[in-house]
Amino acid sequence: MKMDTTKMKKELENRLKGPNRSISYNREKDELKIVNVRTGKGITIALPGIVAKWHQDKEKAIDEVVYYVEEGLKVMGSENTLLGNDKKIFPIIRSTSFPLESGEGKTFLTEEHTAETRIYYALDLGQSYRLIDEQMVTKENISPKHIKETALFNVRSLSTEVKRDTVAGNVFYFVSTNDGYDASRILNESFLKQMENEISGNMVLAVPHQDVLIIADIQNNTGYDVLAQMAMAFFANGKVPITALSFAYENGELEPMFILGKNRKE
Template sequence: MRNGDTPLMDADRFAAYIVRRLSLHDDVIEVRERRGDDLILRVRGNDVTVNLRRLYDAYVKNPDQLDAIMQTIVSAATHDIPARDRRDFASLRERIFPMLKPINLLVFVRERNLPMLVYRPFLADLMITYVVDEARSVAYINEQHLERWGVGEREIHELALRNLRRRTDEQAPYAMIGEGDQRLFIFNSNDGYDATRLLLTDILATWAQHVSGHLVIGIPNRDFLIALGDANPDILRSVAAQIQIDAVQRDYGLTDRLFTLVGGEVREYEMI
């Protein structure tokens, strides 16, 4: 059992669940057939085989990471960007963004001998990856892309943050709800980058000036960020409890850990 009430899926139900979830990506992924433990996909004109047994074993070992496992499948199937030279990089610059992901995604990448993703370790078993935004999906940037484009990780990181800041200003305004110690700040645009806006420390610093106590931030899943002050411990405990639930139950779960801003940098927050 998981979470006290929800039973583990058996292998067949797990496979059916994976197929249903992949249907959300039917613009780039076509499920062709299942052959025993292998799922045959058609991705951008190429056949891709996904071994369900290995994924099911990972799910049984850590059921709470089901959404991370799902995203790993999509990432692995669509990881490659067509071979582009330096001129093509210039055309992609405006579509490169950072994205927070569970760091255990790297295990799957290594096991499948895929090109290593470009990433930076972050906090709470998360990492910063970098993607090219492809309308209804993303393509992860790997080390081979940097070599081909002739750019470094630092340049990609700084470019991705600038693009995220610009996109946030243009398309993803935050909501401010409540007053005093009940004031909340929320990003919930569902553009895939709401949690990653934790990296926009200038926005967090502005929020910190308008809450009671220290700023506390939660990113339970990819499409949600919430921030509040810690002056009222009852309110903070209530929000923290909901973050724990959402990190497990919502799609694209990330972490139930809390964060704060110290000296202009994001740090993990410890409940007292």
């Protein structure tokens, strides 16, 4: 079967049609827009990108788009409150290129992290989450400090179970639970300190995308090369990419570092 934007448009229209929804097509931009008619809010899909992904992942590419549109429309169609939901507030790591405002112009609540990353805050909704904006905080008369402290407290309650792999004498630890907050574990200072005590070489971390935190015990130059290639591969394939750069960890501080990913002789 050969897939093109016309066929993809028809397939997505069939799978995303439903009550209280309108679907429109922008021929000039080759985009499909699905709108919740009750709220007037919608999600726009660029068809060429989905077609390209289909040629690589087939039906899985369509399934992923449908899933994220469905979940996104659920969030847009519901009233979410912060009051009484402290246990559902978590920090989210994003690239510094990630928008500071929502599509409606509402400023997200954020905190500086590193030169490559920024902290956002989210209200967990089960299968998805909503980024917390300053208007939400003001409307419910909650201090931004409370949101940030609560989020950091909650991230420490998440599992820190790791998978381990060894390559050329270097040890790599992976946190990948797919709960949406794997990269957020980089904010769990007690966990990082615990890992630091177990590491005998140089401790280097990477958060290439939302669903993985890599902690490396680097013993030689080959370890840096392996981590660089690994981080780039994860970054390229992640649903929510963050950064392909790694971070040196020393004295509780994270320092972005550029590693030239090639095989170097010791």
